[in-house]
Amino acid sequence: TGGCPEGPPGLSPCPLSPFPAVTSEQIEHLHRRFKQLSQDQLTIRKENFDSIPDLEFNPIRGKIVHAFFDKRNLRQASDGLADEINFEDFLTIMSYFRPIEMNMDEEQLDRFRKEKLKFLFHMYDSDHDGKITLQEYRNVVEELLSGNPHLEKESARSIADGAMMEAASICVGQMGPDQVYEGITFEDFLKMWQGIDIETKMHVRFLNVDTIAHCY
Amino acid sequence: MEVVWAVGQVGAVWVAVVLGLIVLPSALGISLGISEAYMWVLVKTLEWATIRLQKGVKKPQPQMPQTPTANGIIERDETPMEKEIARLHRADFEFSHIFYFCRKGFEAIVDDEVTQRFSSEELLSWNLLTRTNVNFHYISLRLTVVWVIGVIVRYCFLLPLRFTLATIGITSMIVGTTVVGQLPNGSVKNYLSEVVHLTCSRILVRALSGTIHYHNKENRPQKGGICVANHTSPIDAIILTNDGCYAMVGQVHGGLMGVIQRATVKACPHVWFERSEIKDRHLVTKRLREHVADKSKLPILIFPEGTCINNTSVMMFKKGSFEIGGTIYPVAIKYDPQFGDAFWNSSKYNIVSYLLRIMTSWAIVCNVWYLPPMVREENEDAVQFANRVRSAIARQGGLTELPWDGGLKRAKVKDTFKEEQQKNYSKMLVRNGSIG
Numbered sequence: 001t002g003g004c005p006e007g008p009p010g011l012s013p014c015p016l017s018p019f020p021a022v023t024s025e026q027i028e029h030l031h032r033r034f035k036q037l038s039q040d041q042l043t044i045r046k047e048n049f050d051s052i053p054d055l056e057f058n059p060i061r062g063k064i065v066h067a068f069f070d071k072r073n074l075r076q077a078s079d080g081l082a083d084e085i086n087f088e089d090f091l092t093i094m095s096y097f098r099p100i101e102m103n104m105d106e107e108q109l110d111r112f113r114k115e116k117l118k119f120l121f122h123m124y125d126s127d128h129d130g131k132i133t134l135q136e137y138r139n140v141v142e143e144l145l146s147g148n149p150h151l152e153k154e155s156a157r158s159i160a161d162g163a164m165m166e167a168a169s170i171c172v173g174q175m176g177p178d179q180v181y182e183g184i185t186f187e188d189f190l191k192m193w194q195g196i197d198i199e200t201k202m203h204v205r206f207l208n209v210d211t212i213a214h215c216y
Numbered sequence: 217m218e219v220v221w222a223v224g225q226v227g228a229v230w231v232a233v234v235l236g237l238i239v240l241p242s243a244l245g246i247s248l249g250i251s252e253a254y255m256w257v258l259v260k261t262l263e264w265a266t267i268r269l270q271k272g273v274k275k276p277q278p279q280m281p282q283t284p285t286a287n288g289i290i291e292r293d294e295t296p297m298e299k300e301i302a303r304l305h306r307a308d309f310e311f312s313h314i315f316y317f318c319r320k321g322f323e324a325i326v327d328d329e330v331t332q333r334f335s336s337e338e339l340l341s342w343n344l345l346t347r348t349n350v351n352f353h354y355i356s357l358r359l360t361v362v363w364v365i366g367v368i369v370r371y372c373f374l375l376p377l378r379f380t381l382a383t384i385g386i387t388s389m390i391v392g393t394t395v396v397g398q399l400p401n402g403s404v405k406n407y408l409s410e411v412v413h414l415t416c417s418r419i420l421v422r423a424l425s426g427t428i429h430y431h432n433k434e435n436r437p438q439k440g441g442i443c444v445a446n447h448t449s450p451i452d453a454i455i456l457t458n459d460g461c462y463a464m465v466g467q468v469h470g471g472l473m474g475v476i477q478r479a480t481v482k483a484c485p486h487v488w489f490e491r492s493e494i495k496d497r498h499l500v501t502k503r504l505r506e507h508v509a510d511k512s513k514l515p516i517l518i519f520p521e522g523t524c525i526n527n528t529s530v531m532m533f534k535k536g537s538f539e540i541g542g543t544i545y546p547v548a549i550k551y552d553p554q555f556g557d558a559f560w561n562s563s564k565y566n567i568v569s570y571l572l573r574i575m576t577s578w579a580i581v582c583n584v585w586y587l588p589p590m591v592r593e594e595n596e597d598a599v600q601f602a603n604r605v606r607s608a609i610a611r612q613g614g615l616t617e618l619p620w621d622g623g624l625k626r627a628k629v630k631d632t633f634k635e636e637q638q639k640n641y642s643k644m645l646v647r648n649g650s651i652g
Contacts, residue, residue: 033326054324060314064321097322120314140314 030094034087043084044068059144063123068093072122079128114190121189131183134164167192234380242418255427258555258578265359370576374425378575381423386472389416390479397482409483410461417457424451425579430459435586437462437545440511442504444537445547446609447519448527449560450567451574452549455582462517463487463507467494485513501540508542515545520602526559527551529616533606535598543589546605548613552581585612 037051038044049055049065058064071077073096074089082089096119104112124132124140138160145156167184184192237250392412399405421428436459437443443462445452456462464486468477477488487507493499507513520533527550538544551558556577560570574580587608592601610617 030326037325049325052324055321058317058321058324060317061321064318064325094322094326097319120318123314123318144314144317 027091030091031087034090043086044090045084060123060140062143063126063140066126067119067123070122072128073119117190117193118186121186131185132189133183134160136183137164230380234377234384238381238422239384239419242415242422251422251425251427254425255579255581261362262554265362370578375576378423378425381419382575385416385419385423386476388419389413390476392416393479393483397479405483413457413461413480413484417454420454421458424454424574426455426458427579427581428455428458429583430586431583432586432588433459435545435588436460437515437547437586438543438589439514440508441515441543441545441589442508442537442540443515443517443545443547444520444533444605444609445517445549446527446530446613446615447521447524448549448551449524449558449570449574451558451580452519453517455549455584456517456547459584461514463514465489465504465516465518467491487516497536501536504540508540524560524562526561527553527615529618530606530610530613531618533602535602538592538598538602538605541592543591544601544605545589546587546609548585548587548609548615550583550585550613550615552583555579555581558582583613587612 034044037048039048046065046069049061049068055061055064066081067073068085068090069082071080071082073093074082074085075092076082085093096116098112121132122128124136126136126139138157141160141163142153142156145159164184167188389412392415393409396405396408396412399408443456445456453462453464461484463484464480466477466486466488468474468488468490477486480486481488485507487503489500489503504516507516518537520537521531522534525531556574556579558574558580560567565573590601590605590608592598596604607617609615
């Protein structure tokens with residue numbers, strides 16, 4: 001893959017294909033964060049994410065952590081989970097949340113968008129078969145609503161069913177009474193998001209911390 | 217023989233200098249202006265060093281708006297959950313909600329607000345102490361020479377001086393309070409006890425080269441009240457007792473600390489709890505209530521956060537201190553990190569290495585603000601009152617407020633917090649009529 005060295009690299013930026021270059025400063029920040037999470041080890045395991053209090057709040061915490069170890073996101077295989085990830089893998093996952101740059105052309109923008117949507121798709125498709133089935137979607141909704149004891153499973157189900165029906169109507173159009181909607185494929189998923197600007201919602205933007213005083 | 221005599225002479229001169237220039241003025245409460253001169257030289261040197269640094273940076277820096285490092289390294293979207301999800305709303309419930317939580321999750325992984333409070337604040341400009349700046353690189357020969365001189369001054373001159381002072385301070389505290397403790401209870405005893413405590417505090421503050429600015433002295437805690445302050449390090453107590461007398465509250469320790477505790481409690485009614493007693497909250501509250509009810513007793517000093525935070529924020533105040541009743545006198549303490557980092561990172565350093573770091577820093581400079589007294593209102597419960605006091609302290613000291621518990625340094629988030637967030641989210645969905 002990208003050939004990014006372990007540890008804080010020299011002053012040249014490290015291109016993580018297919019995304020635009022990350023600055024060396026941002027890589028240093030992320031590396032410091034990586035060391036903090038891994039407690040100075042070379043790799044991170046799932047347990048290391050337990051030390052982040054802010055993350056505990058998040059109802060889909062499990063799926064987010066899972067996404068870090070998903071081999072499809074790490075571009076290593078089309079299936080399976082890694083046990084631990086190193087800094088390069090960490091950067092690969094972080095790159096899905098790169099904000100768009102001003103100087104990108106049409107093709108780059110399109111690829112960018114596809115990669116982000118693919119990341120999201122993998123989050124829903126938990127059995128890695130390339131389709132989001134009704135059951136998988138139900139799982140996600142239940143997880144999002146899991147904290148409320150007053151909300152019954154039935155309500156969560158009806159939400160999921162409603163959403164799937166809407167998805168089906170967008171992707172397949174009118175279905176006959178015998179037709180069964182198998183699941184949302186990635187192409188259908190892309191269709192659903194056509195025309196909607198997701199790039200600005202799925203990014204984490206770094207602040208430009210003034211480097212006047214860091215003694216370089 | 218001659219060598220021993222010479223060393224004895226030097227030692228005597230040394231002690232005489234220390235006594236004359238430092239201990240005596242402390243006892244009388246006057247200042248000879250030596251600390252001020254030292255600080256002036258220090259400030260000039262650091263300014264020079266910063267200018268050298270700026271010249272040394274080769275690449276031109278673009279003019280970026282200054283963002284305080286205390287806020288972290290990523291731009292956080294602070295829109296509340298309801299607004300953000302409403303924006304993403306296309307139909308009743310759908311894939312878009314996951315965007316919000318996904319992004320929040322990633323923001324938390326890259327930089328979380330809580331963990332960064334448990335490590336020292338990083339300085340924007342270097343103060344010639346390598347420990348405060350992670351990215352130390354070689355800049356110029358002159359700067360390195362100054363740094364080496366700084367090391368020599370700090371370790372070979374300041375450290376022994378401070379160590380001597382600290383020893384004198386602690387010894388006189390133990391001896392003084394034991395002597396005063398023999399007297400029968402009465403106003404003479406109280407007066408002498410105050411004198412002893414104040415003198416020793418002043419000596420100890422000079423032992424740390426402390427420069428403290430007190431603001432709003434008219435709001436100083438009165439007898440029969442409770443003084444609450446934010447907690448950054450064990451020397452907070454010394455900073456406050458430098459200007460007034462308090463009854464300390466704390467656990468009984470062993471070793472040197474235990475000796476000090478036992479000696480001081482004879483002279484002044486400090487409240488020391490055994491470890492077993494601390495577990496019993498009612499007992500603790502009862503004892504403190506009795507103390508507060510006696511209007512002739514000194515105000516209690518409490519640090520409600522329960523642990524040391526790095527002085528950029530104020531964490532959750534434990535409600536126990538606010539259930540006792542009485543008048544609360546809030547105090548905000550803000551250290552200036554330019555001259556030395558006062559934060560005690562107890563997971564990284566033990567108390568001895570912490571004291572060593574403090575004694576080899578340039579100085580401890582801090583501002584103490586006495587805030588007007590607060591009383592619990594009728595329709596407030598202890599938690600709300602605690603939060604109100606906390607806001608006042610945070611606002612005055614320029615610290616951010618975090619709803620988190622300082623105990624997170626060592627433990628995990630309580631499940632009740634998690635469920636709160638999830639409840640909010642599902643309540644919102646139900647409200648939007650997606651169940652039907």
